[in-house]
Amino acid sequence: DTAVSQTPKYLVTQMGNDKSIKCEQNLGHDTMYWYKQDSKKFLKIMFSYNNKELIINETVPNRFSPKSPDKAHLNLHINSLELGDSAVYFCASSQRAGTGGYYGYTFGSGTRLTVV
Amino acid sequence: QKEVEQNSGPLSVPEGAIASLNCTYSDRGSQSFFWYRQYSGKSPELIMSIYSNGDKEDGRFTAQLNKASQYVSLLIRDSQPSDSATYLCAVIDAGNNRKLIWGLGTSLAVNP
Numbered sequence: 001d002t003a004v005s006q007t008p009k010y011l012v013t014q015m016g017n018d019k020s021i022k023c024e025q026n027l028g029h030d031t032m033y034w035y036k037q038d039s040k041k042f043l044k045i046m047f048s049y050n051n052k053e054l055i056i057n058e059t060v061p062n063r064f065s066p067k068s069p070d071k072a073h074l075n076l077h078i079n080s081l082e083l084g085d086s087a088v089y090f091c092a093s094s095q096r097a098g099t100g101g102y103y104g105y106t107f108g109s110g111t112r113l114t115v116v
Numbered sequence: 117q118k119e120v121e122q123n124s125g126p127l128s129v130p131e132g133a134i135a136s137l138n139c140t141y142s143d144r145g146s147q148s149f150f151w152y153r154q155y156s157g158k159s160p161e162l163i164m165s166i167y168s169n170g171d172k173e174d175g176r177f178t179a180q181l182n183k184a185s186q187y188v189s190l191l192i193r194d195s196q197p198s199d200s201a202t203y204l205c206a207v208i209d210a211g212n213n214r215k216l217i218w219g220l221g222t223s224l225a226v227n228p
Contacts, residue, residue: 031214041202043160043218055214090159097148102213104150104162 003027006091006108013081014116021076021111023091031055032074033105034066035090043090049074050096081115088112118143120207122219130227135192137203137222142186145210146217149181149188152204154221160204164190195226 004025013019025032033056034046048056049068063079074091092105119142129135137151148167152160166172166179166188178191188207192199205219 040220041154042220043204045215048214050214056212102148102208104152104165105160105216106162107159110159 004108012114018079023074025093029093029095033092037088086115120219122222125223128225135195137190139188139205141207146207148208150206151190154202
C-alpha cells in the first residue's frame, strides 16, 4: 500500500500547454509539500500545505498553482509550460512533532516532466 | 542565506569499508537533522534523523551531531555495493521549522 503516491509518473508535453500532477498520502500526516529537482539534482521547495492551509510559498512563477482539497491530497497545476519547467517534481508529506519541529519527510516516487 | 554544504564526491570506498559522509550547516539555531539516500532515478528516502549532540546508531548507519561545530556526519559500516547512491543532508530551518534546508548531496560508490 503506497504511502505517498503521485500521478502521472511521466509527463511529456509541448510548450504552452497546461498540466496537472496529483498527490495523495495515506500516512495521516498533516503537512504536504511540492519539491522540484532539476538536472543538477538540487531539491528546491515550492509549496507546503498544513491541513489545507498554504504555509510555504517560495519564489515560484505564478504559472504554478497548488491546491489541497483535504490534508491527504495536494495537487499542482502548471499553466503555459516552458522548457525550463522540465524537471522531476516530488510530492512529500510529514507530521509535526510534539517539540514543534517535524519528523522526516516521506517522498512520492516523483513525476518526470519533459517540456518539448 | 542559510546553507547546508556537502562534498559532492564521488566518494569511492571498497566493499566492507566504512564510508564517512560529512555535512556542515550555517543555521546555528537548527534543531533537527536528517540524512536521506537517493538512488539514481528514485525519490529520496529517509535513513536517519538526529536531534541531540552525539551519536545515534541504526544498524550499519551511525549519525553524529556536533551543534557547536555545526557539523553532522553519517557513517556507513561494512559498506555494500547496494549502498551506492547519493546521500542528502537536510536541516530544519530554525526560522521556519516547517522548512528543510537541503545540501546538494554526496555521491557514494561502493566497489565490490
